[in-house]
Amino acid sequence: MYALKDQLSAELAAIEADGLTKHERLITTPQSSHIGTTAGDALNFCANNYLGLANHPEVVAAAHAALDEWGFGMASVRFICGTQTQHRDLERAIADFVGTQDAILFPSCFDANGGIFEVLMGAEDAIISDELNHASIIDGVRLSKAQRYRYKNRDMDDLRAQLESARDASARRTLVVTDGAFSMDGYLAPLEQICDLAEEFGAMVMVDDSHATGFVGEGGRGSHEACGVVDRVDIMTGTLGKALGGGSGGYVAAHQEIVDLLKQRARPYLFSNAVAPAVVSGSLKALELARESDEGRTRLRANAELFRTLMTDAGFELLPGEHPIVPVMFPGDDGARLASDVADAMLRRGVYVIAFSFPVVPRGKARIRVQLSAAHSEDDVRACVDAFVAARDEVG
Numbered sequence: 511m512y513a514l515k516d517q518l519s520a521e522l523a524a525i526e527a528d529g530l531t532k533h534e535r536l537i538t539t540p541q542s543s544h545i546g547t548t549a550g551d552a553l554n555f556c557a558n559n560y561l562g563l564a565n566h567p568e569v570v571a572a573a574h575a576a577l578d579e580w581g582f583g584m585a586s587v588r589f590i591c592g593t594q595t596q597h598r599d600l601e602r603a604i605a606d607f608v609g610t611q612d613a614i615l616f617p618s619c620f621d622a623n624g625g626i627f628e629v630l631m632g633a634e635d636a637i638i639s640d641e642l643n644h645a646s647i648i649d650g651v652r653l654s655k656a657q658r659y660r661y662k663n664r665d666m667d668d669l670r671a672q673l674e675s676a677r678d679a680s681a682r683r684t685l686v687v688t689d690g691a692f693s694m695d696g697y698l699a700p701l702e703q704i705c706d707l708a709e710e711f712g713a714m715v716m717v718d719d720s721h722a723t724g725f726v727g728e729g730g731r732g733s734h735e736a737c738g739v740v741d742r743v744d745i746m747t748g749t750l751g752k753a754l755g756g757g758s759g760g761y762v763a764a765h766q767e768i769v770d771l772l773k774q775r776a777r778p779y780l781f782s783n784a785v786a787p788a789v790v791s792g793s794l795k796a797l798e799l800a801r802e803s804d805e806g807r808t809r810l811r812a813n814a815e816l817f818r819t820l821m822t823d824a825g826f827e828l829l830p831g832e833h834p835i836v837p838v839m840f841p842g843d844d845g846a847r848l849a850s851d852v853a854d855a856m857l858r859r860g861v862y863v864i865a866f867s868f869p870v871v872p873r874g875k876a877r878i879r880v881q882l883s884a885a886h887s888e889d890d891v892r893a894c895v896d897a898f899v900a901a902r903d904e905v906g
């Protein structure tokens with residue numbers, strides 16, 4: 511035991527020495543655009559609370575009511591005695607919104623991605639994955655026995671080359687999998703071209719839309735809507751832990767047979783507790799709000815556009831796009847330190863943003879990732895830009 515403690519201490523010290531220790535800030539309020547922390551109040555620009563639903567009064571009210579109507583916990587996996595009628599209601603509502611035949615709920619999207627590949631893809635099959643896909647896709651692919659291929663981020667020539675390799679290896683099934691929106695850049699996957707290529711090679715397409723469901727696309731249905739391929743994507747996964755209330759839970763939305771088979775075979779579904787009743791009710795309400803009104807999306811888009819315009823005018827370098835993830839770039843050798851110092855200086859001014867550097871993003875491409883929300887007012891957005899300018903002046 512003492513040897514183990516020494517080894518782990520050394521490992522922790524190495525993480526600290528590399529400047530990679532993640533320190534958790536303690537929040538003292540509900541999740542919102544304005545939060546309290548043990549280190550003071552802050553304007554929050556780093557939550558995935560895109561539509562401002564995490565503390566929306568109607569979502570909170572629905573969850574409150576659910577405690578009385580449905581109780582606190584399920585104390586069962588879904589297939590034993592853990593499925594209330596509202597669990598099925600939520601699955602149908604998700605399928606309807608995303609545009610698939612059916613959907614299956616998981617405890618999280620991490621679990622949805624962790625469970626799906628092993629069920630659908632065997633040793634005679636091929637999975638072709640974007641190199642920047644989320645950790646849960648990488649882990650899920652590892653848990654399957656399928657042959658693995660990786661293509662450069664959004665690189666359609668490389669995807670074609672990998673599809674050719676899989677075909678040459680006589681794969682039975684081939685599945686192309688990509689994030690719908692990439693979390694470090696805010697870039698959308700080129701889904702129309704991906705679907706074209708998949709069709710040419712007889713492959714299936716799976717999209718993880720965790721950073722898109724609810725707000726990307728005209729009706730907020732996701733990246734497949736934005737790219738005009740709602741009917742061409744075979745499998746959509748996503749989370750209830752971001753725009754759709756930010757509670758917890760994930761899903762696979764797909765053809766009926768895929769959903770049915772996952773209910774029989776997916777291990778995180780079979781062997782983990784059902785999503786809690788209050789979270790189901792709150793998520794149903796969040797989904798209803800996201801589906802039936804453009805108000806949140808309109809405000810979110812206006813905020814992202816205003817932020818991008820003001821920051822560009824102030825001379826900051828941004829990655830282009832329209833996504834509410836806006837990376838403010840600090841390129842070069844000194845970028846990692848600068849980004850981190852600017853983020854610290856902003857927090858002292860009451861604006862909470864996070865700096866990312868290698869190995870989370872490529873060397874020389876350090877950035878502060880700003881995430882806009884419909885919960886932000888125009889004044890909040892302007893205050894964030896002002897803090898960027900002041901922090902840059904301070905840090906030099």
Ligand SMILES: *Cc1c(COP(=O)(O)O)cnc(C)c1O
Pocket residue numbers: 617618619620621623644646689693718719720721748749750751758759760
């Ligand atoms: C956040 C995220 C997940 C994990 O979702 P949880 O429901 O929090 O487990 C999976 N995939 C992508 C692309 C994500 O951004």
